Amino acid sequence: MKSPEHPKGGKRGKRKRPSAAQLHSQSTFGNTSYGWDDRTEEERRAWDVAAKEERTRSKGRTHRLSGKEYYMKINGTRAFIGLPPLPVRICDFSQVLAEGEASPTFAS
Secondary structure: OOOOOOOOOOHHHOOOOOOHHHHHHHHHHHHHHHHHHOOOHHHHHHHHHHHOOOEEEEOOEEEEOOHHHHHHHHHHHHHHOOOOOOOEOOOOHHHHHHHOOOOOOEOO
16 A cells, blocks of 8 residues: 555644643643543532523524533633632432422532
8 A cells, every 4th residue: 555645634744733722721621521520420410400401502503401511611611710610509309300490509
């Protein structure tokens, strides 16, 4: 098999190194994702309940976020600017279902 004249990866194989801001963004995204993995099942359910009230627009369409997507949206942004993650207060789900409460409150 004949190898290509120029290796893949941009103009003549030269790749730009990521900027400091890009590296920071990638790092905070990864760390926030690990933060989701550290949530308890109860906390994840609380984020799912909170996410039901949120919608986001992408490519002209509106859709609902999952609990993890909502967690990443809120806490990824906070991590990028140096703030700690925002926890959701754990609520009594039996009470939530009985009263029809839409979403839990955020701890401050």
